[in-house]
Amino acid sequence: MLVRDMLAEPLGLRLRGEATAALERPVARICVTDMPDPTPFVTPGALVCTGLVWRRDADDSDRYVGLLARAGAVAVAAGVSLHGHVPPDVIAACARYGLPLLEVPERVPFSRMIEYLAGRSADMRLRRAKSGMARQRRLLSAVADGRDIAALIDEFARDCGISVWLLTATGMPVAGTEPLSDDRIDALVASAATASRLPAPLPGGGLVWPVGGRFGDRLSVWYLVIRGATDEQDPDELGADLAAIAELYRMRHLELLRLTWERDRSPVDTASGPMVAVAFDPVAKSEQWPDGGPGRDALRAIVHDVLPGARTEVDADGRIIAWVRGTEQNIAAQLRRRLLRLAPALREVRLRVGVSACRSGESATGTAASAVAAASVAADDPVDVRVADVDSAVGLFTTIPDQLQRRFADRVLGPLVDYDERTGAELLQTLEVFLGCAGSWRQAADRMHLHLNTVRYRIGRVEELTGRDLGRLDDRLDLYLAVRARSRPGALPPDVAVR
Structure with missing residues (x-):
């Protein structure tokens, strides 16, 4: 039952303040309290009934309503017997903390509201039980008939007026009522994989249930996502029923995979085309x-x-x-x-x-x-x-572990790094630019905004310190690979070339 439903019922309650999305909150129970500190008596999801006995001035209203909001109350029902009306500061405090305020007529005791909610809840539980049993019979019958999981989920979602997706742990869609973009799949799987426990709520609404996966294992689990379920449909039971059926399909899928593994024991045939x-x-x-x-x-x-x-x-x-x-x-x-x-x-x-x-x-x-x-x-x-x-030589170099690449770079370029740190001569930077310009003195000088002779001098110092001759291809390759390994191990810088 939602907060909004309390206004539609024959209790004569009146909404004070603006209608907001908070009216769609489910009411789990009704708490009655006028204690100065209501916190011990309020549980999350409660509609709090109060006669405003605690209120003396506007500061009391702000303090009291703030305590209710922090305790998880979903709305406030205020009686008018004491003050003859709901004071404006109480209305303002409820608006400030995002709690819908319902004015209770003097003729309606709080006990009647409790009885009414209990009766409605009992009726709802009975309807849910009947609906759940019928739903389970339909699902089991569909499984027995060999229905495809995608068709089953589509029909199930259409009958219930909800959106449903079944995803693997890597976000691969197994079934769903509508296509999902890669970005949306990324967000859904991230929320499910990082949730402390499942089922769990999703940002933007909806719930995700685990399908399979033992003892919190998130590697082999599938995720069932349901959005749009109403409180009367009982999302928890609805999701649990469908997740149980989805697990049957997941287990069947794994059994079929194991059969293919037996078949895959034969040698791979690459003659029919590159693989x-x-x-x-x-x-x-x-x-x-x-x-x-x-x-x-x-x-x-x-x-x-x-x-x-x-x-x-x-x-x-x-x-x-x-x-x-x-x-x-x-x-x-x-x-x-x-x-x-x-x-x-x-x-x-x-x-x-x-x-x-x-x-x-x-x-x-x-x-x-x-x-x-x-x-x-x-x-x-x-x-x-x-x-x-x-x-290529560069390709072969990438097969060397990063740690060895860095050690090679340190041995070849170490003298340059030490010299630059002592003098600020920028020899290493000059070498990188020189190689990036395919050994062109003029291009390197233009790119660094230096005189041509300055570049020649610096490259000469590079050769002296490293013991490499950049006129020799093998020495130039040593320096190129060392620069590459030092700058970005495992990747080729786009502006460096060897000719």
Whole structure:
């Protein structure tokens, strides 16, 4: 029952002040108190009835109504027997704290309001019970008939006049009453994955229920989102009923996945066209990801979730290798968005992912090794996706772990860094610009607004301090890779080139 419903009933209550969205709050119970401190007697969701005995002046009104608001009251019902009316300062205080104020006529005792709410609540519970049993029978009948979950949810939502979505832990839509944008999915999954407990309210309205997932596990869980349910429909029961049915479909989905894993034991055929290999390497405490345990199965199911149609296998080191068609850059972008939604649920687990290049004629073994190498140099972020590039010296350099790249950079560029710190000569910056201009003295001088001879002098000092000759290709490559590793490990600066 909503606060607004109290005005529509034959109690003769009158709204004092403006009608606001607060009238849509559900009334859980009625509390009657005129104690100077009402806090011990008020619980969240209560409609507080008061005869205003505590009120002597406007300061009392502000203090008292503030206490009610902080205690979680949804509205105030004020009797007029003592003052003959509701004082303006009480009306103003309720408006200030966002509490609807209902004026109770002298002929209506508070006990009658309590009896009325109790009767209405009993009627509502009876209707909910009957509706819930009928709903459960319809849902179970639909499952027995083999109805598709998408069709079932669509019909269920239409009958109840609500919006429903069923999402996986990575935000992949299983079913829903309307399409969701990627940004909206990001927000929904983030709210669900970070909630201290489920079901939980969602920003902007609605509730999310867990579907499956043991002991708070948010990696294998699905999320059921319901919006638009009325208080009379009992959103808690409605969501619980539908979540139970959705769990049957989730378990069936996992069983079908396990059957495909048995089929995927045969060798991968790359002769029919180039394929991209994706290596998934979880790094965590060994007990969290035992070989062949439920954690590994959960991760393998996630791989199929984020890469629909992929074929998967587990290599000798426990990594999951997925095979899929497409371009490596598109696949990497898709993985980053979807897997990052899992980050809050990973806890102490780091998920390192490597994506191979899409090359014709390359063996399955070579393609998989390329993906594994890319995964091995991923950073310590909860989720990091790296794309392999072994077509150049730079690409090969990216397969070296970041720590070794930084050590190489320190050994090659250390003398420059020390010299710049002592003198402010900006030798390292000059080297970066010089390489970015493909070794052109004039372009480097123009870009840095320096005289040509100044650039020549600085580059000469770079060669002296590093022991490298920038006229030699191998020495220039050493300096280029060192600059790259020092500036942005794992990525190629766009303004640096070697010719």
